[in-house]
Every structure is written in structure tokens, then in C-alpha cells.
Amino acid sequence: MSAPAIEARLCVRYAETDAMGYVYHGNYFVWFEVGRSEFYRAMVGDDPGSFFRVYGMPAVEASARYHAPCRYDDPIVVITRLEELRSRTVSFAYEVRRDTDGALLATGRTVHVCVDGGGKPCRIPEGVRLALAAGRAESV
Amino acid sequence: MSAPAIEARLCVRYAETDAMGYVYHGNYFVWFEVGRSEFYRAMVGDDPGSFFRVYGMPAVEASARYHAPCRYDDPIVVITRLEELRSRTVSFAYEVRRDTDGALLATGRTVHVCVDGGGKPCRIPEGVRLALAAGRAESV
Amino acid sequence: MSAPAIEARLCVRYAETDAMGYVYHGNYFVWFEVGRSEFYRAMVGDDPGSFFRVYGMPAVEASARYHAPCRYDDPIVVITRLEELRSRTVSFAYEVRRDTDGALLATGRTVHVCVDGGGKPCRIPEGVRLALAAGRAESV
Amino acid sequence: MSAPAIEARLCVRYAETDAMGYVYHGNYFVWFEVGRSEFYRAMVGDDPGSFFRVYGMPAVEASARYHAPCRYDDPIVVITRLEELRSRTVSFAYEVRRDTDGALLATGRTVHVCVDGGGKPCRIPEGVRLALAAGRAESV
Numbered sequence: 001m002s003a004p005a006i007e008a009r010l011c012v013r014y015a016e017t018d019a020m021g022y023v024y025h026g027n028y029f030v031w032f033e034v035g036r037s038e039f040y041r042a043m044v045g046d047d048p049g050s051f052f053r054v055y056g057m058p059a060v061e062a063s064a065r066y067h068a069p070c071r072y073d074d075p076i077v078v079i080t081r082l083e084e085l086r087s088r089t090v091s092f093a094y095e096v097r098r099d100t101d102g103a104l105l106a107t108g109r110t111v112h113v114c115v116d117g118g119g120k121p122c123r124i125p126e127g128v129r130l131a132l133a134a135g136r137a138e139s140v
Numbered sequence: 141m142s143a144p145a146i147e148a149r150l151c152v153r154y155a156e157t158d159a160m161g162y163v164y165h166g167n168y169f170v171w172f173e174v175g176r177s178e179f180y181r182a183m184v185g186d187d188p189g190s191f192f193r194v195y196g197m198p199a200v201e202a203s204a205r206y207h208a209p210c211r212y213d214d215p216i217v218v219i220t221r222l223e224e225l226r227s228r229t230v231s232f233a234y235e236v237r238r239d240t241d242g243a244l245l246a247t248g249r250t251v252h253v254c255v256d257g258g259g260k261p262c263r264i265p266e267g268v269r270l271a272l273a274a275g276r277a278e279s280v
Numbered sequence: 281m282s283a284p285a286i287e288a289r290l291c292v293r294y295a296e297t298d299a300m301g302y303v304y305h306g307n308y309f310v311w312f313e314v315g316r317s318e319f320y321r322a323m324v325g326d327d328p329g330s331f332f333r334v335y336g337m338p339a340v341e342a343s344a345r346y347h348a349p350c351r352y353d354d355p356i357v358v359i360t361r362l363e364e365l366r367s368r369t370v371s372f373a374y375e376v377r378r379d380t381d382g383a384l385l386a387t388g389r390t391v392h393v394c395v396d397g398g399g400k401p402c403r404i405p406e407g408v409r410l411a412l413a414a415g416r417a418e419s420v
Numbered sequence: 421m422s423a424p425a426i427e428a429r430l431c432v433r434y435a436e437t438d439a440m441g442y443v444y445h446g447n448y449f450v451w452f453e454v455g456r457s458e459f460y461r462a463m464v465g466d467d468p469g470s471f472f473r474v475y476g477m478p479a480v481e482a483s484a485r486y487h488a489p490c491r492y493d494d495p496i497v498v499i500t501r502l503e504e505l506r507s508r509t510v511s512f513a514y515e516v517r518r519d520t521d522g523a524l525l526a527t528g529r530t531v532h533v534c535v536d537g538g539g540k541p542c543r544i545p546e547g548v549r550l551a552l553a554a555g556r557a558e559s560v
Binding site for chain 2: 339390
């Protein structure tokens with residue numbers, strides 16, 4: 001059994017393009033967030049908002065490789081997989097594809113650490129950790 | 141018969157919030173664009189991208205009133221109506237509502253002028269104008 | 281004596297442009313915020329950050345008119361004036377000009393209401409109100 | 421002799437913060453761009469805008485590590501170094517520091533490929549390449 005790949009769909013906003021005519025590279029990190037939110041929603045329950053009003057999951061690392069550009073109004077799918085789950089951190093891997101032809105536009109990875117309401121690193125709450133664990137590859 | 145009200149749905153992104161815990165006011169103008177794109181898609185055809193690669197519709201006016209805040213992960217509906225259509229300009233009115241309870245979050249309005257590939261104001265192409273006209277109130 | 285006009289300078293970021301090659305209209309509201317922050321800094325003291333960690337000043341209205349476009353790397357000056365000051369609200373007027381030739385790019389206006397840490401509308405703290413009042417036109 | 425480290429200064433915008441109260445991680449890539457623009461300005465001449473209206477330098481890779489958070493109105497310095505220069509690509513390394521105490525907030529790296537007006541990868545124009553080369557470490 002391989003790790004669940006959760007898909008989130010969006011359409012390129014004009015605001016996300018830049019003067020080269022394509023999406024600004026920094027905005028892919030926002031799309032990774034859209035994918036990650038969908039992952040939390042699928043795994044943890046239908047309301048990542050309530051979790052994120054108590055805890056934070058700030059990024060400690062983020063990276064992307066850009067393979068092909070995309071333009072205003074292109075339909076996009078963000079495919080998110082949980083890569084590694086530890087007691088306090090979780091990392092995700094992303095693929096961004098054009099949803100018409102499946103062309104790979106970008107890949108990326110982010111690592112997040114759980115913090116409590118006061119901003120202190122803490123263990124990921126057990127219920128959330130178990131729910132996320134269901135999204136891990138079998139080898140874990 | 142009243143003017144068509146085209147609905148576009150989105151979910152609040154964490155990137156769209158600010159340190160007050162709610163969506164930053166400037167981002168509503170991006171949501172108005174999401175609504176407007178959906179309006180073009182519904183009225184003009186399924187590909188506003190191809191039109192906007194030849195012509196531009198830069199904003200000459202934009203305004204918003206904020207009625208209630210919204211937070212990360214809130215489901216949002218943007219309701220877009222064509223307000224006025226002239227030979228070179230078009231104006232839209234927007235309502236932003238929380239999609240769970242219909243609460244009104246913001247209203248707004250933008251006015252756009254058609255420009256050609258060289259950036260010169262020009263008449264809205266006849267086919268597009270007629271298609272948009274179908275989205276006007278009956279009194280027009 | 282006329283109202284102080286506080287100037288803030290910035291350079292157009294590539295991220296702020298869109299596929300038309302010019303700055304996306306929604307980003308002018310961020311520039312208004314840059315001007316407003318400079319106004320607070322000039323009037324209230326050198327640290328708007330500390331005020332805004334206790335109180336909020338969410339926008340209840342925002343509007344802009346766009347006169348001319350601008351491009352990546354253009355030097356910009358945002359000129360901010362206090363327009364009206366009440367017990368709980370304050371409104372600002374903005375001019376955005378290209379800093380090389382003074383060309384008017386946009387004008388705008390925002391209205392803000394003071395809220396306390398719990399998000400409830402409240403009176404603008406007296407010290408802040410008096411400091412802002414120094415930025416009002418003489419006729420007030 | 422070590423590689424020139426070009427400094428760019430900015431102040432955290434409220435629009436750049438998120439609901440955790442700190443700057444959204446994706447916005448650091450915009451700050452890297454601010455640093456890179458300053459590097460081009462210092463090395464290539466005072467007008468990166470004119471170069472970027474003919475050529476593009478889209479990112480093919482981007483990464484960041486986040487060491488400490490920062491808040492609205494914090495003064496920031498972005499320190500940019502040229503890391504590697506090839507015939508068609510250039511990579512930059514960044515440090516983002518709080519400008520009051522020098523605290524390291526983030527480090528990052530981006531790789532860019534030169535493209536011509538038609539979007540095709542091409543050699544970096546000789547004049548630009550030589551100017552950038554002056555910003556390389558001696559060991560290169």
C-alpha cells in the first residue's frame with residue numbers, strides 16, 4: 001500500500017501571474033498550502049480551521065523545483081503526500097500538475113513544526129498525529 | 141428578469157489571513173477577480189484565458205465595504221453581477237458571503253476598460269460584448 | 281496650514297506585477313498600507329508595531345482609482361493624508377505617484393475602525409487620537 | 421576577497437503577516453526577489469527593469485529554511501550573494517536578518533535560467549554576465 005495522494009484543484013488567478021505572463025514562482029508555496037489544507041481536511045477531519053486556531057504548524061523548510069510554466073485560468077491540481085511524521089514535525093511532498101493534460105509544472109516539499117498557542121514547539125496532538133499517520137507510506 | 145448572479149466558491153487560504161487573524165482587506169479584490177473570471181467563463185465561454193491573452197481589462201476603479209471578517213478555511217461564495225456595459229468599459233458588483241450561513245462579509249464594485257495588445261483603450265470585441273450583455277439587468 | 285502629507289517610498293516588486301506587464305490593481309491597497317504605516321510612524325511614534333499588537337484598525341471601506349500603470353522596478357511614492365478622525369474611526373486619502381516624474385498613478389481612500397484585543401470596536405486610545413489629530417487639516 | 425554581499429532593506433508589511441501573527445513563509449521568496457533586484461541594480465546598473473523587459477530570469481529552483489519568525493513593522497535586511505554563474509543559469513544565496521539586532525530569520529537559495537522574449541532558454545547576455553561575474557566569490 002502506498003501513501004494516500006490527496007488532490008486539491010484550483011484555477012490560476014490573474015493576481016498570481018507576473019509580468020513574464022506566467023505564475024510567479026513564490027505563489028507555488030501558497031498552492032502547496034492549498035494542497036496541505038486539503039490533506040488535513042481529508043485525514044484529520046473536515047475542519048483544519050479549528051485545529052489551526054489553537055495550534056500552529058509554521059514551516060521550517062520549504063523548497064520547489066519548477067518544470068514548466070502555467071498561465072492565467074489554467075486548471076491546476078496539487079497532489080499532496082505525507083512524507084515523514086515525527087512527534088513534533090511533519091513533512092509533505094507536492095506535485096503541481098496542469099489538470100487538462102497532467103503536465104508536471106512543479107514539485108516541492110515543506111517541513112512543519114507543531115507549536116502551541118504561545119508559539120512554543122510541542123508534540124503534535126495524539127489524535128491529529130494518528131490521523132495524519134494514516135496518510136503515511138506503508139513502510140513507516 | 142433580473143441580471144444573472146454568477147457564483148464562485150473558494151476556501152480561505154492561510155496566506156490570505158493577516159496578524160489580526162482574519163483575511164487581509166486587500167485580498168477581497170483578488171476574490172472579486174475570482175468572481176469576475178467565473179462570470180466571463182459563464183457568459184463568454186469556458187476560456188477567459190484565451191481572451192485575456194489578446195486583450196486586457198485593467199481596473200480603472202475598485203472599491204469594497206467590509207461588513208464582517210472571515211478566517212482561515214472558511215468556505216466563501218463570491219456573487220458577481222454585471223452592473224453596466226458600455227462600448228469600452230464594463231463594471232461589476234460583488235457580494236462576498238460565508239457559504240455556511242450566507243452571512244454578508246463584503247460588497248464591492250470594479251470598473252474595467254478594454255485595452256488591445258498594445259495597451260490602448262479599445263472597444264470591447266463585439267462577440268464578447270454581446271455575450272456579456274446577456275448578463276445585464278433587463279432594463280438595459 | 282494644510283494637513284501633513286506623509287511620504288513613503290518603495291520600488292515595484294516583480295511579484296506585484298501581473299500578466300499585463302503592470303502592477304496588479306489589488307496591490308495598490310498594500311501600498312496604501314505602506315503609506316498608512318509611515319503616517320502612524322510619523323505621527324504616533326516610531327513603532328506602529330507595538331500599537332498594532334494590542335489594537336487593530338481593520339478597514340471598513342477601501343477604494344482606488346487608477347490613472348496610469350506602472351512596471352517592475354519603478355520607484356514609487358505613496359503620499360498619505362489623514363482625511364477624517366472620529367472617536368472610533370479614521371479615514372486616510374492616498375496618492376500614488378511615480379517618483380521619477382511625479383506622474384499620478386492612483387488615488388485612494390480607506391476607512392478604519394479601532395478594535396480592542398477581543399475584536400470589539402472601541403474608542404481610539406486618547407494618546408493615539410491626539411497624535412493623529414496633529415495630522416488633520418486645520419479646518420477640522 | 422569574498423563575494424560581494426548586497427544588502428536590501430524593507431519593513432514588514434501587515435499584508436505579509438498571517439493569522440499566526442508572523443510573516444507567512446511564502447513571502448520570504450518575495451523578499452529574496454527584493455534582494456536579487458538590489459543585486460542586479462548594484463552589479464548590472466541602476467535599471468534592472470529595462471533588462472527584465474527584454475529577458476526573463478524565471479526561477480527553476482527555490483528553497484528556504486526558517487530560523488526565527490518576524491512581525492509587522494520589523495525592519496529587515498536581505499543579504500544577497502551570487503553563488504554560481506553559468507552561461508545560462510545563475511544562483512543566488514540569501515540571508516534574511518532582523519535589522520535591529522542582526523538575528524538570522526531565514527536563509528535561502530534560488531536558481532534562475534535566462535530566457536529570451538519568446539520564453540526560450542538562452543545565454544545570459546555577455547554584458548550582464550560579466551557584470552554579474554564581478555559579484556562572484558574569488559574562488560570561482
